[in-house]
Amino acid sequence: MSYQLSAVVADIELLREQTADLDHAVLAALRQDFALLPVTPQLVQELTGRPPDFATDGPCAERPFELVLSPPLAELLARWSTGGPVAYLEAEFTGGLGHQSAVVWLGGDVSWGPRYDNALDRxxxxxxxxxxxxxxxxxxxxxxxxxxxLGLHLERDTDGWLAHGRRGLSADYWDELADEWELRQSGPHQQPLGPGPVGDWGNA
Structure with missing residues (x-):
């Protein structure tokens, strides 16, 4: 099973404020009052005025992201971080092999990272x-x-997160569905009927 992530994560109110006027921003709710903003080519174009660039030979320690964080995009995320910490996250796995990368801005500057890891042996x-x-x-x-x-395992790719956000699902959506299903299965109308009079069993 594969997993792919390219997203900005921050406090949900911070992201709502920064993306309120954007046509291509879709926020997906996470736990603990955080939100995930899937980074799509359309969003990058809207934010920077130019299409995104991608690493041609894949990410590595020197170039940790597949998406090239161009100066306009990095500067914009840094500006957002004046209202609180902002992270850009990437991950891609297939059959247990892959990588993940991350960077955090705070107060208008990079406060941690970027960091890349394809071994995950720590x-x-x-x-x-x-x-x-x-x-x-x-x-x-x-x-x-x-x-x-936070619930970052709930969707497997950008399309999943876009659907998650557009449907207004919570990070506990799948747990809520499971609880609802169990409740229906154990509801009074699903319980075996109690024994009736002996006549009901054909012995009267």
Missing amino acids: PRAEWPINTALTRLGVEPGAWIDPFAE
């Missing part, structure tokens, strides 16, 4: 995306790491 807390999310202020909870705590 403790989970030190993986690029988890480290970036911690710097955003994600609190530990019941899930295994900040990535899962």
Whole structure:
């Protein structure tokens, strides 16, 4: 199974304020009052006035992102960070192999990263995306790491996150569906009928 991510993550109110007038911005709700902004070619064009560039030979430690963070795009995200920390996250995995990268801005400057990792042989807390999310202020909870705590595992690619945002789904949507299904299965109308009079069983 594959997984692909190219998104900005920040406080939901910060992103709502910065994207309110954009035609191609779709916000997907995450847990802990964060939101995810899928980065599409149309969004980059709208933000910078030019189409995006992509690394031709794939990301690496020296060039950690597939999307080239051009000066206009990086400067815009830095400006957003004057209202709170902002992270750009990338990941791509197929069959357990892949990479993840992240960078965080705060107060108008890069505050951490960029960081690239295609081995992920360090403790989970030190993986690029988890480290970036911690710097955003994600609190530990019941899930295994900040990535899962926010719900970044819920969709598998940009199209999934766009649909998630357009439908206004919460980060707990799938859990809510499962709970609803279990409730229906265990509701009174789904329970076996209790034994009636003996006559009901043909013994009267």
